Amino acid sequence: MKRKNHFPKLALGLSIMFAMSSLTQAEVVTSIKPLGFIAAAIAEGVTPVTVVLPDGASEHDYALRPSDIRRIKNADLLVWVGPEMESFITRSASQLPANKNLELTALPVIQSHLVGEDDHDHPSLQANAINTANSSDRELSDSHSHQGTYNLHIWMSPEMALMSATAIHDRLVQSMPAQKIKLDSNLSQFKDSLGDADKQISKQLSKVKDNRYYVFHDAYTYFEQHYGLSPLGYFTVNPEIQPGAQKLHEIRTQLTEHKAQCVFAEPQFRPAVIDAVSRGTGVRKGTLDPLGSNISLSQDSYVKFLSQLSSQYVSCLKPMN
Structure with a gap:
């Protein structure tokens, strides 16, 4: 009796399994966690969202692992700020189709x-401007202008977060037209919840908006302008570069002369200079987390991120007893 050859069927079965596996791995990949918060709100119930930058790492000096490169290559959509913010993404991003x-x-x-x-x-960064986001201009620019002179911490702006959410929504509708109703609903829900949170945060921060303080690096400008806060300045633009002696003397003088109430460190960077410059001044020390490292991705994680940041400001800037 002639033995049947089952190898063709086996090979076919394996190829189907691999094909199905590759389909189930499709996801939205974001460079940093705050963009993951925004993407998760839009992709809820549609497709998974993952983040490249691990908790505790810095976007300023991270190097991609082989698993990161594979994840980006297989992504349905890669969401990132741009090469001046996440240089570690640039090469992998350039190898993706434009869509x-x-x-x-x-x-x-x-x-x-x-x-x-x-x-x-x-002039375009005004408080309570969330609902004025222009959703009609959503196409990628043909030319990428050099943006090294700009503050690129765009996730700190509730207004630009909504613009980002709209752009993510539009891209996912293009690639997943069958999910348009769900994606539309998610975007509408994000806009509503962001508007509600914005009102609550404005009220919370209004009680401390005139109190002066220093932040560790220049990551908070959009948030501060949106809510009318009163920073004295920052220690450094690039957190990898420690400020020099002259800069530290200047900061210490301003802490005293302007009666600053707080200096803020960050979980990713706890430089000794903050302890040194505040020692003997009576100025409080607080912590601001610009990446929301302790927040898990969920549909409401971006709102949680903004609310947590607001609470971190208030805890250090509230009146001293």
Whole structure:
């Protein structure tokens, strides 16, 4: 009796399994966690969202692992700020098809809201401006302008967060048209919850908005301008570069002369200079987490992130007993 050859069937079965496996691995990948918060709100119930940058790491000096590169290559959509913020993403992003590569600072609507690193009076960043986000200008710019002179911490702006959410929504509708109703609902829910949180945070921060303080690095400008806070300044633009002796003397003088109430460190960077410059001044020390490292991705994680940041400000800036 002739033995049947089952290898063709086995090979076919394995190829189907691999194909199904590759389908189930499809996901939205974001460079950093705050963008993951925004993407998770839009992709809820549609597709998974994962983050490249591990908790506790810094976007300023991270190097991709082989598993990160594979994840980006297989992504339905990669969401990142841009090469001046996450240089570790640039090469992998350039190898993706244009429709799977969402570089947020290449969007004209977001470009028009960027401020210079030393610009504190940008007219387009006004409090309570969330609902004015222009959703009609959503296409990628054909040319990527150099943005090294701009503050690129766009997730700190509730207004630009909504613009980012809209861009993610539009890309996912293009790639998953059958999910349009769910994606539309998610975007609407994000807009509503963000609007509600914005009102609550404005009320919470209004009680401390005139109190002066220093932050560790220049990550909070959009948040501070949106809510009308009163920073004295920051220790450094690049957290990898420690401020020099002259800069520290200047900061210490301002802490005293302007009666600063707080200096803020960050979980990713706890430099000894903060202890040194505040020692003997009576100034409180607080912590701001610009990446929301202790928050898990969920549909309401971005709102939680903003609320946590607000509470971190208030805890250090509230009146001393």
